[in-house]
Amino acid sequence: MDINNAAWVDGPGENVRVGVHKLRQPGPGEVLIRNHAIAVNPFDCLQHLTGNFVDYWPFIFGYDLAGEVLLVGDGVSGFVSGQRVLGQALKQSLENTAFQEHTIVHADLVCPIPESMKYEEACVIPLALSTAAAGLYQEGYLALPLPRVEVERLDKTLLVWGGSSSVGSAVIQLAVASGFDVVTTASTRNFDHCRKLGAKVVFDYSSSSVINDLIRTLKSERKVIGAFSAVSLPSNIISTVAQVLSEVGGGFVATTKPPPEDLPINVSAKMVFAADYAGREGKKLFQDFLPTALRTGRYQALPRPHVVGHGLRSVQVGVEVLSKGVSAEKVVITI
Ligand SMILES: NC(=O)c1ccc[n+]([C@@H]2O[C@H](COP(=O)([O-])OP(=O)(O)OC[C@H]3O[C@@H](n4cnc5c(N)ncnc54)[C@H](OP(=O)(O)O)[C@@H]3O)[C@@H](O)[C@H]2O)c1
Structure with missing residues:
Protein backbone atom coordinates (compact mmCIF):
# COMPACT_ATOMS: atom_id res chain seq x y z
CA MET A 1 0.00 0.00 0.00
CA ASP A 2 1.01 3.63 -0.54
CA ILE A 3 2.46 6.01 2.03
CA ASN A 4 -0.30 8.06 3.66
CA ASN A 5 0.25 11.73 4.52
CA ALA A 6 -2.15 13.56 6.79
CA ALA A 7 -2.91 17.13 7.90
CA TRP A 8 -2.01 16.78 11.60
CA VAL A 9 -2.95 19.38 14.21
CA ASP A 10 -0.85 19.11 17.39
CA GLY A 11 -3.11 21.16 19.67
CA PRO A 12 -5.86 23.82 19.76
CA GLY A 13 -5.11 26.64 17.30
CA GLU A 14 -1.84 25.08 16.09
CA ASN A 15 -1.07 25.29 12.38
CA VAL A 16 -1.50 22.19 10.24
CA ARG A 17 1.59 19.98 10.00
CA VAL A 18 1.78 17.51 7.11
CA GLY A 19 3.18 14.18 8.24
CA VAL A 20 2.83 10.45 7.77
CA HIS A 21 -0.12 8.57 9.23
CA LYS A 22 -0.25 4.79 9.25
CA LEU A 23 -2.37 3.03 6.69
CA ARG A 24 -4.13 -0.27 7.24
CA GLN A 25 -6.21 -2.66 5.19
CA PRO A 26 -9.97 -1.98 5.34
CA GLY A 27 -11.78 -4.30 7.73
CA PRO A 28 -15.16 -5.98 7.23
CA GLY A 29 -17.72 -3.51 5.87
CA GLU A 30 -15.07 -0.83 5.20
CA VAL A 31 -13.72 0.86 2.08
CA LEU A 32 -10.25 2.40 1.75
CA ILE A 33 -10.44 5.56 -0.39
CA ARG A 34 -7.59 7.53 -2.00
CA ASN A 35 -8.88 11.08 -1.47
CA HIS A 36 -8.71 13.59 -4.31
CA ALA A 37 -10.77 16.41 -2.77
CA ILE A 38 -11.84 17.24 0.77
CA ALA A 39 -14.22 19.89 2.14
CA VAL A 40 -13.97 21.88 5.36
CA ASN A 41 -16.97 22.24 7.69
CA PRO A 42 -17.64 24.76 10.49
CA PHE A 43 -17.23 22.03 13.13
CA ASP A 44 -13.75 21.18 11.79
CA CYS A 45 -12.82 24.86 12.26
CA LEU A 46 -14.31 25.00 15.76
CA GLN A 47 -12.47 21.88 16.85
CA HIS A 48 -9.19 22.91 15.23
CA LEU A 49 -9.20 26.43 16.65
CA THR A 50 -10.59 25.76 20.16
CA GLY A 51 -9.92 22.08 20.84
CA ASN A 52 -13.56 21.63 21.86
CA PHE A 53 -14.76 18.03 21.67
CA VAL A 54 -11.26 16.72 20.85
CA ASP A 55 -10.26 13.87 23.19
CA TYR A 56 -6.60 13.54 22.22
CA TRP A 57 -3.83 15.25 20.21
CA PRO A 58 -2.38 15.29 17.66
CA PHE A 59 -5.60 14.99 15.67
CA ILE A 60 -6.66 14.84 12.03
CA PHE A 61 -9.95 16.56 11.16
CA GLY A 62 -12.44 16.32 8.31
CA TYR A 63 -15.73 14.65 7.41
CA ASP A 64 -16.11 15.25 3.67
CA LEU A 65 -14.12 13.50 0.95
CA ALA A 66 -14.23 12.33 -2.64
CA GLY A 67 -11.74 10.08 -4.38
CA GLU A 68 -11.24 6.61 -5.75
CA VAL A 69 -11.70 3.24 -4.12
CA LEU A 70 -8.37 1.57 -3.37
CA LEU A 71 -9.44 -1.56 -1.46
CA VAL A 72 -12.64 -3.00 -0.02
CA GLY A 73 -13.00 -5.09 3.13
CA ASP A 74 -14.78 -8.41 3.60
CA GLY A 75 -18.50 -8.34 2.95
CA VAL A 76 -18.44 -5.16 0.87
CA SER A 77 -20.18 -5.49 -2.48
CA GLY A 78 -20.88 -2.94 -5.19
CA PHE A 79 -17.49 -1.17 -5.06
CA VAL A 80 -14.40 -1.97 -7.09
CA SER A 81 -10.85 -0.66 -7.04
CA GLY A 82 -10.53 2.58 -9.04
CA GLN A 83 -14.22 3.50 -8.74
CA ARG A 84 -14.94 7.23 -8.29
CA VAL A 85 -16.85 7.85 -5.06
CA LEU A 86 -17.69 10.34 -2.33
CA GLY A 87 -17.67 9.37 1.31
CA GLN A 88 -18.42 10.62 4.78
CA ALA A 89 -15.92 10.08 7.54
CA LEU A 90 -17.40 10.03 11.04
CA LYS A 91 -14.13 10.89 12.84
CA GLN A 92 -14.56 7.74 14.95
CA SER A 93 -10.82 7.06 14.74
CA LEU A 94 -7.86 8.80 13.09
CA GLU A 95 -8.12 6.46 10.10
CA ASN A 96 -11.73 7.57 9.68
CA THR A 97 -11.07 11.29 9.13
CA ALA A 98 -10.94 13.13 5.81
CA PHE A 99 -7.93 15.45 5.92
CA GLN A 100 -5.40 12.89 4.74
CA GLU A 101 -4.52 11.14 1.50
CA HIS A 102 -6.39 7.93 2.38
CA THR A 103 -9.44 7.38 4.57
CA ILE A 104 -11.20 4.25 5.76
CA VAL A 105 -14.94 4.83 5.42
CA HIS A 106 -17.86 2.57 6.34
CA ALA A 107 -19.26 1.21 3.06
CA ASP A 108 -22.76 2.46 3.96
CA LEU A 109 -21.42 6.03 3.73
CA VAL A 110 -19.77 5.66 0.32
CA CYS A 111 -21.58 6.60 -2.90
CA PRO A 112 -20.45 6.25 -6.53
CA ILE A 113 -20.33 9.56 -8.42
CA PRO A 114 -21.08 10.19 -12.10
CA GLU A 115 -18.18 10.49 -14.57
CA SER A 116 -19.19 14.09 -15.27
CA MET A 117 -18.91 15.10 -11.60
CA LYS A 118 -15.54 16.42 -10.45
CA TYR A 119 -14.12 15.30 -7.12
CA GLU A 120 -14.15 18.89 -5.84
CA GLU A 121 -17.88 19.05 -6.58
CA ALA A 122 -18.68 15.69 -5.02
CA CYS A 123 -16.95 16.37 -1.71
CA VAL A 124 -19.37 19.21 -0.85
CA ILE A 125 -22.16 16.68 -0.34
CA PRO A 126 -21.66 14.16 2.51
CA LEU A 127 -21.87 15.90 5.91
CA ALA A 128 -24.49 18.42 4.81
CA ALA A 275 -23.00 11.46 12.87
CA ASP A 276 -25.70 9.66 14.88
CA TYR A 277 -27.94 9.47 11.86
CA ALA A 278 -25.22 8.63 9.35
CA GLY A 279 -23.85 5.88 11.58
CA ARG A 280 -27.25 4.20 11.92
CA GLU A 281 -29.15 4.97 8.74
CA GLY A 282 -26.66 6.38 6.25
CA LYS A 283 -27.22 3.53 3.80
CA LYS A 284 -30.76 4.80 3.08
CA LEU A 285 -29.20 7.96 1.68
CA PHE A 286 -25.74 7.15 0.38
CA GLN A 287 -26.70 3.91 -1.31
CA ASP A 288 -30.49 3.76 -1.72
CA PHE A 289 -31.07 7.36 -2.90
CA LEU A 290 -27.95 9.31 -3.77
CA PRO A 291 -26.34 7.26 -6.60
CA THR A 292 -29.41 7.52 -8.85
CA ALA A 293 -30.23 11.02 -7.61
CA LEU A 294 -26.77 12.22 -8.68
CA ARG A 295 -26.94 10.42 -12.02
CA THR A 296 -30.32 11.93 -12.86
CA GLY A 297 -29.62 15.41 -11.49
CA ARG A 298 -32.31 15.02 -8.80
CA TYR A 299 -29.58 15.87 -6.26
CA GLN A 300 -26.98 18.53 -7.13
CA ALA A 301 -23.50 19.07 -5.68
CA LEU A 302 -24.26 22.48 -4.20
CA PRO A 303 -23.25 24.88 -2.77
CA ARG A 304 -20.47 25.22 -5.33
CA PRO A 305 -16.92 24.38 -4.25
CA HIS A 306 -14.48 27.18 -3.56
CA VAL A 307 -11.11 25.46 -4.07
CA VAL A 308 -8.67 27.31 -1.81
CA GLY A 309 -5.58 25.25 -2.62
CA HIS A 310 -3.99 21.97 -3.59
CA GLY A 311 -2.28 19.65 -1.12
CA LEU A 312 -2.77 18.95 2.57
CA ARG A 313 -0.88 22.08 3.62
CA SER A 314 -3.85 24.03 2.21
CA VAL A 315 -6.11 22.62 4.95
CA GLN A 316 -4.73 25.47 7.07
CA VAL A 317 -5.89 27.98 4.44
CA GLY A 318 -9.25 26.24 4.28
CA VAL A 319 -9.82 26.58 8.01
CA GLU A 320 -8.87 30.26 7.88
CA VAL A 321 -11.11 31.00 4.88
CA LEU A 322 -14.14 29.21 6.34
CA SER A 323 -13.67 30.86 9.74
CA LYS A 324 -14.19 34.23 8.05
CA GLY A 325 -17.52 33.01 6.63
CA VAL A 326 -18.76 31.91 3.23
CA SER A 327 -21.82 32.62 1.12
CA ALA A 328 -23.35 29.67 -0.73
CA GLU A 329 -19.93 28.07 -1.07
CA LYS A 330 -18.09 25.10 0.35
CA VAL A 331 -14.37 25.45 1.12
CA VAL A 332 -12.54 22.66 -0.71
CA ILE A 333 -8.94 21.46 -1.06
CA THR A 334 -7.76 19.15 -3.83
CA ILE A 335 -5.13 16.56 -2.90
N1 LIG B 1 -25.36 19.32 14.49
C1 LIG B 1 -24.75 18.80 13.42
O1 LIG B 1 -24.65 17.58 13.26
C2 LIG B 1 -24.19 19.74 12.40
C3 LIG B 1 -23.62 19.23 11.22
C4 LIG B 1 -23.18 20.13 10.25
C5 LIG B 1 -23.25 21.49 10.49
N2 LIG B 1 -23.76 21.94 11.68
C6 LIG B 1 -23.84 23.37 11.96
O2 LIG B 1 -24.78 23.91 11.06
C7 LIG B 1 -24.48 25.27 10.81
C8 LIG B 1 -24.48 25.50 9.31
O3 LIG B 1 -23.38 24.81 8.74
P1 LIG B 1 -23.05 25.02 7.21
O4 LIG B 1 -21.81 24.30 6.88
O5 LIG B 1 -24.28 24.74 6.45
O6 LIG B 1 -22.78 26.60 7.22
P2 LIG B 1 -22.26 27.54 6.06
O7 LIG B 1 -22.58 26.97 4.73
O8 LIG B 1 -20.85 27.89 6.33
O9 LIG B 1 -23.15 28.85 6.34
C9 LIG B 1 -22.98 29.97 5.54
C10 LIG B 1 -24.34 30.40 5.03
O10 LIG B 1 -25.13 30.84 6.13
C11 LIG B 1 -26.07 31.76 5.63
N3 LIG B 1 -26.52 32.65 6.71
C12 LIG B 1 -25.74 33.33 7.59
N4 LIG B 1 -26.54 34.02 8.46
C13 LIG B 1 -27.82 33.76 8.10
C14 LIG B 1 -29.08 34.17 8.62
N5 LIG B 1 -29.19 35.00 9.67
N6 LIG B 1 -30.20 33.71 8.02
C15 LIG B 1 -30.11 32.87 6.95
N7 LIG B 1 -28.96 32.45 6.40
C16 LIG B 1 -27.81 32.88 6.98
C17 LIG B 1 -25.29 32.55 4.59
O11 LIG B 1 -26.26 32.99 3.69
P3 LIG B 1 -26.05 34.20 2.65
O12 LIG B 1 -24.69 34.06 2.07
O13 LIG B 1 -27.15 33.97 1.67
O14 LIG B 1 -26.17 35.47 3.43
C18 LIG B 1 -24.28 31.54 4.03
O15 LIG B 1 -24.63 31.05 2.76
C19 LIG B 1 -23.13 25.54 11.48
O16 LIG B 1 -23.35 26.13 12.73
C20 LIG B 1 -22.57 24.15 11.68
O17 LIG B 1 -21.66 24.06 12.75
C21 LIG B 1 -24.22 21.10 12.63
Missing part, protein backbone atom coordinates in the same frame (compact mmCIF):
# COMPACT_ATOMS: atom_id res chain seq x y z
CA LEU A 129 -26.57 15.55 3.43
CA SER A 130 -26.52 13.53 6.63
CA THR A 131 -27.11 16.62 8.78
CA ALA A 132 -30.18 17.45 6.71
CA ALA A 133 -31.37 13.86 6.83
CA ALA A 134 -30.90 13.69 10.60
CA GLY A 135 -33.51 16.42 11.00
CA LEU A 136 -35.81 15.45 8.15
CA TYR A 137 -36.13 11.67 8.48
CA GLN A 138 -35.51 10.50 12.03
CA GLU A 139 -38.30 9.59 14.41
CA GLY A 140 -38.38 12.26 17.08
CA TYR A 141 -37.51 14.91 14.46
CA LEU A 142 -39.55 15.84 11.37
CA ALA A 143 -39.94 12.16 10.37
CA LEU A 144 -40.73 12.90 6.70
CA PRO A 145 -41.05 10.16 4.09
CA LEU A 146 -37.67 9.26 2.58
CA PRO A 147 -36.53 11.09 -0.59
CA ARG A 148 -37.31 9.62 -4.00
CA VAL A 149 -35.86 10.20 -7.43
CA GLU A 150 -39.40 10.09 -8.85
CA VAL A 151 -40.95 12.72 -6.62
CA GLU A 152 -44.53 12.43 -5.45
CA ARG A 153 -45.73 15.89 -4.39
CA LEU A 154 -47.63 16.06 -1.13
CA ASP A 155 -49.03 19.62 -0.98
CA LYS A 156 -47.25 20.19 2.31
CA THR A 157 -44.67 22.87 3.08
CA LEU A 158 -41.43 23.04 5.08
CA LEU A 159 -39.84 26.30 6.26
CA VAL A 160 -36.03 26.23 5.88
CA TRP A 161 -34.15 29.08 7.52
CA GLY A 162 -30.81 29.52 5.75
CA GLY A 163 -31.35 27.91 2.34
CA SER A 164 -27.94 28.98 1.01
CA SER A 165 -25.87 27.36 3.78
CA SER A 166 -24.42 23.92 3.05
CA VAL A 167 -26.89 22.28 5.40
CA GLY A 168 -29.78 24.43 4.14
CA SER A 169 -28.96 23.55 0.52
CA ALA A 170 -29.15 19.85 1.40
CA VAL A 171 -32.37 20.32 3.40
CA ILE A 172 -34.06 22.01 0.44
CA GLN A 173 -33.04 19.29 -2.01
CA LEU A 174 -34.01 16.40 0.25
CA ALA A 175 -37.32 17.97 1.32
CA VAL A 176 -38.26 18.56 -2.32
CA ALA A 177 -37.28 14.96 -3.15
CA SER A 178 -39.56 13.85 -0.30
CA GLY A 179 -42.44 15.68 -1.97
CA PHE A 180 -42.56 18.90 0.08
CA ASP A 181 -42.71 22.51 -1.00
CA VAL A 182 -39.99 24.66 0.55
CA VAL A 183 -40.16 28.27 1.69
CA THR A 184 -36.72 29.53 2.65
CA THR A 185 -34.53 32.52 3.56
CA ALA A 186 -31.21 33.70 2.12
CA SER A 187 -29.54 36.93 1.13
CA THR A 188 -30.81 38.30 -2.18
CA ARG A 189 -27.64 37.29 -4.05
CA ASN A 190 -28.48 33.66 -3.29
CA PHE A 191 -32.15 33.65 -4.28
CA ASP A 192 -31.31 31.91 -7.57
CA HIS A 193 -29.19 29.35 -5.73
CA CYS A 194 -32.17 28.42 -3.53
CA ARG A 195 -34.57 28.31 -6.48
CA LYS A 196 -32.17 26.08 -8.42
CA LEU A 197 -32.29 23.65 -5.49
CA GLY A 198 -36.07 23.58 -5.74
CA ALA A 199 -37.27 26.17 -3.20
CA LYS A 200 -40.69 27.55 -4.08
CA VAL A 201 -40.34 30.94 -2.35
CA VAL A 202 -37.25 32.73 -0.99
CA PHE A 203 -37.17 35.74 1.36
CA ASP A 204 -34.28 38.00 2.31
CA TYR A 205 -33.49 37.27 5.96
CA SER A 206 -32.13 40.79 6.45
CA SER A 207 -35.37 42.46 5.37
CA SER A 208 -37.33 44.17 8.18
CA SER A 209 -40.50 42.49 6.88
CA VAL A 210 -39.12 38.93 6.67
CA ILE A 211 -41.13 37.56 9.62
CA ASN A 212 -44.41 39.01 8.39
CA ASP A 213 -43.63 37.95 4.81
CA LEU A 214 -42.99 34.38 5.92
CA ILE A 215 -46.11 34.23 8.08
CA ARG A 216 -48.29 35.61 5.28
CA THR A 217 -46.85 33.20 2.72
CA LEU A 218 -46.95 30.14 4.97
CA LYS A 219 -50.58 30.90 5.93
CA SER A 220 -51.46 30.67 2.26
CA GLU A 221 -49.86 27.21 1.97
CA ARG A 222 -52.11 24.19 2.45
CA LYS A 223 -50.22 22.59 5.35
CA VAL A 224 -46.98 23.63 7.04
CA ILE A 225 -45.32 20.55 8.51
CA GLY A 226 -42.49 22.22 10.45
CA ALA A 227 -39.18 23.98 10.06
CA PHE A 228 -35.44 23.42 9.77
CA SER A 229 -33.06 26.02 11.15
CA ALA A 230 -29.87 25.49 9.12
CA VAL A 231 -27.59 28.29 10.34
CA SER A 232 -25.84 29.03 13.61
CA LEU A 233 -26.10 32.81 13.79
CA PRO A 234 -27.53 35.10 15.02
CA SER A 235 -27.82 33.45 18.44
CA ASN A 236 -31.60 34.02 18.63
CA ILE A 237 -32.25 32.46 15.21
CA ILE A 238 -34.18 29.45 16.53
CA SER A 239 -36.52 31.73 18.49
CA THR A 240 -37.22 33.65 15.28
CA VAL A 241 -37.96 30.46 13.36
CA ALA A 242 -40.15 29.23 16.23
CA GLN A 243 -42.05 32.52 16.29
CA VAL A 244 -42.90 32.18 12.58
CA LEU A 245 -43.92 28.54 12.98
CA SER A 246 -46.03 29.36 16.03
CA GLU A 247 -48.00 31.95 14.05
CA VAL A 248 -48.88 29.42 11.34
CA GLY A 249 -50.08 26.64 13.62
CA GLY A 250 -46.96 25.47 15.45
CA GLY A 251 -44.96 22.28 15.02
CA PHE A 252 -41.42 20.96 15.20
CA VAL A 253 -38.13 22.74 14.40
CA ALA A 254 -35.05 20.67 13.56
CA THR A 255 -31.99 22.77 14.37
CA THR A 256 -28.22 22.61 13.79
CA LYS A 257 -27.56 24.07 17.24
CA PRO A 258 -29.11 23.64 20.69
CA PRO A 259 -32.56 25.26 20.92
CA PRO A 260 -33.50 27.68 23.72
CA GLU A 261 -35.86 26.49 26.46
CA ASP A 262 -38.41 29.32 26.17
CA LEU A 263 -40.17 28.34 22.94
CA PRO A 264 -43.81 29.15 22.13
CA ILE A 265 -46.22 26.61 23.64
CA ASN A 266 -47.14 25.14 20.25
CA VAL A 267 -43.52 24.69 19.07
CA SER A 268 -40.90 22.08 19.99
CA ALA A 269 -37.31 21.91 18.73
CA LYS A 270 -34.36 19.56 18.88
CA MET A 271 -30.76 19.72 17.70
CA VAL A 272 -29.70 17.24 15.02
CA PHE A 273 -26.55 15.12 15.16
CA ALA A 274 -25.37 14.18 11.71
